[in-house]
Amino acid sequence: MSDKIRVGLIYGGKSGEHEVSLQTALAVIKAFDLTKYEVTPFYITKEGQWRSGAALEGPAESVQALQLNRSTDEEISAGTALQPIFGSLAASATTDAARPVGSNAPFDVVLPLLHGTFGEDGTIQGLLEMANVAYVGAGVLASSVGMDKVMMKRVFAQDGLPQCVFRHFTRTQWEKDNAFFLMEVEVSIGYPCFVKPANLGSSVGVSKAVNREELIDAVNEAFRYDRKVIVEEFVHARELEVAVLGNDEPQASVVGEIVSSGDFYDYKAKYIDGKSSMIIPADIPAETAEQLRELAIRAFLAIDGSGLSRVDFFLRKEDGAVFINEINTMPGFTPFSMYPLLWQESGKPYRELLDDLIQLAIKRHSEKQRLQYTFDLE
Incomplete structure (x- = not known):
């Protein structure tokens, strides 16, 4: 054997x-x-x-x-x-x-x-x-919540995590009364704003809209990928990320910063043009870094995460306010991706990180075998 x-x-x-x-x-x-x-x-x-x-x-x-x-x-x-x-x-x-x-x-x-x-x-x-x-x-629940940006933001709100203003609607709602949702976005969020499919990642289907015509086009583009769309306010901010590793007692990495080659960190900037850069660790005050690490762990526990996640934040330039953007339960994992690079800077090399993830999975599965799934009335 x-x-x-x-x-x-x-x-x-x-x-x-x-x-x-x-x-x-x-x-x-x-x-x-x-x-x-x-x-x-x-x-x-x-x-x-x-x-x-x-x-x-x-x-x-x-x-x-x-x-x-x-x-x-x-x-x-x-x-x-x-x-x-x-x-x-x-x-x-x-x-x-x-x-x-x-x-x-x-x-x-x-x-x-x-x-x-x-x-x-x-x-x-x-x-x-x-x-x-x-x-x-992540398990079924954490994966589902982490993928659906609307449900994710609702869970984060329940946990008191700071977020940007957002609105959402389904294709059926949009087709029935798009005038109402256009007005709601313009009154509560304004321009510019970001439009995203609720269930997707890697910035696929994401657009920035600066007027009503672009907003309509962006919504139609997002509906190509999902039946539900989310619209978020634009924040003039730095994009910061924290890697989380663990099960019930997770650890957070150092903080990294993404400097996008484009107007925002879209699919092209992430994977195609090769011009975006990562700064690890991010050049931010120690107290801000600690705040982000604590918020990352709170977000991970809020969705009942396990194994790994990368938590993305905005640091508003005008006043240093922190907003959680999203959690990614299966982040990119090449040696040049942010998640393993953050852990490498934190003292955990790529192969060791992979070993840890395998052991965390086996440990979590072993613990679940202790549960009883039947109930005997006798």
Whole structure:
């Protein structure tokens, strides 16, 4: 029996952030110590098809290699994904004891490197919960709340976290009375403002509007990606980020700053033009840094986070006021992404961070096995 920890690596996905997921997966695979881990890849195409490959013998050399050739790797329909991927895991899953590393289950832990819809929103997490398998990252609730910006902001408001002014509406509401929502945005928020799909990340579908015509165009663009849209006030601010690691007793990293190459930190500025920069640690007063670290942990606990999250903030330039922007429960994880760079500056290198996330997932799963899911009346 092998002493290696067996990891199922899921990436790609039916999402606007498909390419981001592939880049993350490529970096993670290269970082795995294959003398310590046995890694099996599972690729989800943009159309939602599942492809499985053999356990890795070495790191993948390109994104193309990660897409698993149709002729040599098994293609699985999404509707029958559970049994082929987890084998006998669902049938053999128990709720009274944790499966030890090296047991007969196909995997000891699953690492879902999926960003955006159908991956970061609680859907894949629900599948993994049903299979009773350990997995890295936030659970179903935290993933769902963290992905839906409207619900996230409501939870943050309940916890008293400082936020920018925002409004939201569904496509049905907009089509029924867009004049009302235009007026509401103009009265309560004004211009400029930002328009976003409620459920997406990596700034996909995000637009800045400076007048009514641009606002209408921005709303229509956002509705391409979600049935619910959120509009937020513009704040002339610095963009600061904090990485959080842990389960019930999370830790916060040093604070980093994003200096965007564009008018705002959109998809192009994040992933394409290569001109945006990160300043780690951010050049801010020590008391401000400590405030941001405390708020990041509060946000993580507010949504019942686990494993990892990156919490983004605005630091208003005119008066130094702090506003929480959002929490990202599966942030970019390449060696050049903000999340691992923040931990590297905090004294935790990339490979060690990956080890910690695997152990946090196994520990959380083990603790859940202590719960009783049945009730005997006798």
